[in-house]
Amino acid sequence: MPNNEVLVQVQHLSKKFCKDLKTSLWYGVKDLASGLSGNQNERELRPQEFWAVKDISFELRRGECLGLIGHNGAGKSTLLKILNGLINPDAGKVTIKGRVGALIELGAGFNPILSGRENIYNNGAILGFTKKEIEEKVEEIIDFAEIREFIDMPVQNYSSGMKVRLGFAVAAQMEPDVLIIDEVLAVGDLGFVLKCFKQIDTLLPNTAIVFVSHSMPMVSRICNQIILMEKGKAVFQGEDVGKAIDKYYTRFVDNDSNVVFDDGSIAYESVEILEAKAYEKNIPQIEWGNTFKLKFKFRKNTLNEPPAFYISIFDKEQRPVAILEPNIEELDSKNDSNLIEFIVEHKNLQLSKGIYSLNIVVSKKTNNEPLLRMNGILSFQVLHQTDTWPPFLLKSSFQSI
Numbered sequence: 001m002p003n004n005e006v007l008v009q010v011q012h013l014s015k016k017f018c019k020d021l022k023t024s025l026w027y028g029v030k031d032l033a034s035g036l037s038g039n040q041n042e043r044e045l046r047p048q049e050f051w052a053v054k055d056i057s058f059e060l061r062r063g064e065c066l067g068l069i070g071h072n073g074a075g076k077s078t079l080l081k082i083l084n085g086l087i088n089p090d091a092g093k094v095t096i097k098g099r100v101g102a103l104i105e106l107g108a109g110f111n112p113i114l115s116g117r118e119n120i121y122n123n124g125a126i127l128g129f130t131k132k133e134i135e136e137k138v139e140e141i142i143d144f145a146e147i148r149e150f151i152d153m154p155v156q157n158y159s160s161g162m163k164v165r166l167g168f169a170v171a172a173q174m175e176p177d178v179l180i181i182d183e184v185l186a187v188g189d190l191g192f193v194l195k196c197f198k199q200i201d202t203l204l205p206n207t208a209i210v211f212v213s214h215s216m217p218m219v220s221r222i223c224n225q226i227i228l229m230e231k232g233k234a235v236f237q238g239e240d241v242g243k244a245i246d247k248y249y250t251r252f253v254d255n256d257s258n259v260v261f262d263d264g265s266i267a268y269e270s271v272e273i274l275e276a277k278a279y280e281k282n283i284p285q286i287e288w289g290n291t292f293k294l295k296f297k298f299r300k301n302t303l304n305e306p307p308a309f310y311i312s313i314f315d316k317e318q319r320p321v322a323i324l325e326p327n328i329e330e331l332d333s334k335n336d337s338n339l340i341e342f343i344v345e346h347k348n349l350q351l352s353k354g355i356y357s358l359n360i361v362v363s364k365k366t367n368n369e370p371l372l373r374m375n376g377i378l379s380f381q382v383l384h385q386t387d388t389w390p391p392f393l394l395k396s397s398f399q400s401i
């Protein structure tokens with residue numbers, strides 16, 4: 001097969017489902033009858049029906065990895081199942097060349113009453129390997145899955161992680177031309193997931209991969225093409241993986257702060273970013289390397305001493321990335337008013353591009369007793385042309401010596 005040949009071609013693929021089982025069965029009977037009489041209305045939605053996949057098209061060659069991302073129910077798994085031939089599309093066409101290795105649903109493709117070893121032989125035979133060829137591979141597969149102890153036990157008694165181990169080992173060790181991997185991979189423990197990624201790196205130059213995941217670090221690590229799905233449709237498609245991931249995260253940004261703890265003695269009034277470069281969907285944007293300037297307003301209710309403020313920055317996956325340390329001892333209300341207003345300024349912001357949010361904790365200065373704790377009081381976006389995954393992009397000087 002020539003190296004640049006298209007291995008996966010998907011043209012205008014659509015699949016509809018019915019929300020209600022009874023109606024679905026009735027449509028099934030009607031479709032059967034109309035199918036026989038050659039009168040199909042496949043492109044129309046009938047009451048209770050919806051498009052799980054709508055008009056998706058793409059092409060993949062060896063060495064290309066397509067990431068499919070989107071929120072729960074967006075249609076990613078349905079698309080994978082159509083690719084793997086588990087379900088038929090209502091419209092469109094899939095053409096796949098070569099051997100397909102797939103890890104789609106937990107235990108899918110395995111016969112539960114057969115042992116792990118017997119299932120390896122079954123799967124190998126389905127992929128077109130002879131018994132001898134499978135015999136040569138079986139030890140490698142068992143070693144990769146690290147389940148030698150249980151390989152002669154029926155698969156129905158395997159733990160979820162063991163099923164994923166066997167599933168990935170079979171899919172990846174059988175020299176697939178096309179590899180289809182769903183989110184189930186994440187069921188494996190960290191050690192196994194890392195091992196799988198190493199294996200994917202090895203396979204990638206000679207394989208076309210379709211990868212579904214909710215883990216954006218993993219998607220950005222292995223994918224060079226991406227489709228962001230929403231209600232079955234591709235709302236973003238292309239090679240700009242970083243842009244798709246930004247769009248994906250932006251959908252989850254809510255500007256509703258949530259109060260985790262409040263004893264009523266001090267109230268949060270507002271926070272704003274001063275000198276934001278621009279706004280997109282109400283999210284202030286700051287250029288990497290610029291000054292990060294925030295203005296806070298609180299009101300003291302019953303508190304009769306100066307409070308302490310701890311402001312922390314979280315990334316889009318809710319991992320804490322930084323704390324803004326104050327350089328003054330006391331922040332308190334002025335001139336008998338109960339209003340506490342202050343500006344926090346951090347020069348040369350080196351957070352890498354992406355979306356971040358702020359959490360704040362207010363406590364008594366004297367004994368650290370918590371008074372108010374709020375998460376997500378503000379979301380903001382750092383802009384930079386470099387697509388990086390780590391939370392910091394540090395301005396550095398390089399010199400040749």
Ligand SMILES: Nc1ncnc2c1ncn2[C@@H]1O[C@H](COP(=O)(O)OP(=O)(O)OP(=O)(O)O)[C@@H](O)[C@H]1O
Nearest residue numbers: 017018052070071072073074075076077078079183
């Ligand atoms: N057999 C089915 N019958 C009816 N509806 C179905 C069927 N399979 C999937 N759906 C529906 O199709 C839509 C897409 O589901 P799908 O599993 O493809 O989403 P997904 O993007 O993979 O979601 P997740 O991230 O949760 O895995 C959902 O609304 C789901 O309820």
